[in-house]
Amino acid sequence: MSSWRSAGLNYIRYSNIAAKVVRQALKPEFRAEAAKREDSHVKFTPWRDGKPIRSSGTAKKVSSSFE
Known part of the structure; x- marks a missing residue:
């Protein structure tokens, strides 16, 4: 199982967080x-x-921020 899935995130939320960190x-x-x-x-x-x-x-x- 993916680490983001086991943390309770869906892929969209995970990718938004990753993009924000990269920016x-x-x-x-x-x-x-x-x-x-x-x-x-x-x-x-x-x-x-x-x-x-x-x-x-x-x-x-x-x-695009979902937080």
């Missing part, structure tokens, strides 16, 4: 570029009667 270990000149990749954007489209409702086209910024 913190980077030299300052590379840390800023890596921090840009930490955020993600999600677009939600509401549906009604089997058809998408016209969306505003805006994306919501989602923090």
Whole structure:
């Protein structure tokens, strides 16, 4: 059994923790570029009667930190 699984983590949580540790270990000149990749954007489209409702086209910024 994997050590992360025996610690009670799922793979997504394990990989997020590992990525965060790697970003913190980077030299300052590379840390800023890596921090840009930490955020993600999600677009939600509401549906009604089997058809998408016209969306505003805006994306919501989602923090990738699950802690």
